[in-house]
Amino acid sequence: MIRRIPQARDRGIPDATVARLPLYLRALNGMAERGTATVSSEDLALAAGVNSAKLRKDLSHLGSYGTRGVGYDVQYLIYQISRELGLTQDWAVAIVGVGNLGRALANYGGFASRGFRIAGLLDADPHVVGDRIAGLVVEHTDELESVIQKRGVSIVVIATPATAAQQVCDRVIAAGVTSILNFAPVVLAVPDGVDVRKVDLSIELQILAFHEQRKANGGPIMAEEWPDGVVM
């Protein structure tokens, strides 16, 4: 049973590489704005905060776009990475849940800049439906399926309370969506073929707290036992 046959342009790009491409793209855009025409792997790696060998290996997965002795053409590389990431096309995004976070996301400028267009804002609360946010009118979640289909939404951002997230998730998947960005603090159950990425503030803080504790104490406060008064 053959797993995968490596080819000249191997189309299987490692996940770790994909996760860094947006970083490179951002650094390259900065350089392009400052008028830089060419960049070495060393300089680009520095700007992106990674090791230069890793950068070169990452880029080598896309193809051989550098020139030895010179470096990479900034504009050309921007185009190639954008194309690889699918940013040369327009993605319609719907945000479900227009609370504090949903509003902040809707107003976040970084969306439109890179081929992402907010095509719908939805909420279950009748008091919020009808509000105008970032140029869009909030619609009721009853319209979820129709909004997705009519406007060609292919990416859904879930910014609902935790209790509603799985239900919304199931509905958007039934409507054909296969890419979900989840801000609700729950592990979404999805069928194969659906991609879920999770952003969780609370988890990030807990990871920081772990390391902060290590730096301060060299470890947890109490090594083994329960504190006084706690009974098993």
Added chain:
Amino acid sequence: MIRRIPQARDRGIPDATVARLPLYLRALNGMAERGTATVSSEDLALAAGVNSAKLRKDLSHLGSYGTRGVGYDVQYLIYQISRELGLTQDWAVAIVGVGNLGRALANYGGFASRGFRIAGLLDADPHVVGDRIAGLVVEHTDELESVIQKRGVSIVVIATPATAAQQVCDRVIAAGVTSILNFAPVVLAVPDGVDVRKVDLSIELQILAFHEQRKANGGPIMAEEWPDGVVM
């Protein structure tokens, strides 16, 4: 030069494990609320969305807290994970940048629930300074160092525009902070010993777009060349 001597209770917990502990903790808290007293690695793994062998290996890094043939005591495991993550103590957090996102974060309930207390909101805009958000009055960033020192802030959340992020970062580090959660779309340069975690909406969307494109087309639209009209 000795790197690290492995011991009975090895204090070096893998990063991948640390990143999953908050997930287990959340699942366990849900079970505790529903009155579950004991849970098997199989069930907990299911709730947390991971493989049961991985879960057991993760927990084994904390110690031997399970009972063979029975499973794990929910309350006891909650306590042990909380202690390991440093959640049995109180962490003072300051949020710098009170725009859309900063406001949303300040109002986000998940903060207080797990030992994180917002001890300060700061912004450079005089129009925002003085606003009352989530029970706190926004202070001017001039006060940054004094707020950090007086209120024992050990974790700083940067929610400023990209242009201000590095400057804020430098100042909080100079003030003694070594744990930073960065929402600004920049790679922060920090000295050794400082932990930065990054949350970047735009990067998450780009990763989703990559996979979505693969699902739809089997790859980028054009394989190799520049589109017509683009000149190198």
Added chain:
DNA sequence: ATCACTTTGTGCATCGCTTCACAAAGGCAC
């Protein structure tokens, strides 16, 4: 006390990512 059953904790093989180190490839000066 013994046996059958359940579930943990872990040795081990494997996999994927990272990093080093260098040959290959291009530019530039003469």
Added chain:
DNA sequence: GTGCCTTTGTGAAGCGATGCACAAAGTGAT
């Protein structure tokens, strides 16, 4: 062209995380 310099692209080693598979350890029934 030749030789020197720079920088890419990549083979190979190293490292950490994953998942299988099973012995060890506990429960409960008889």
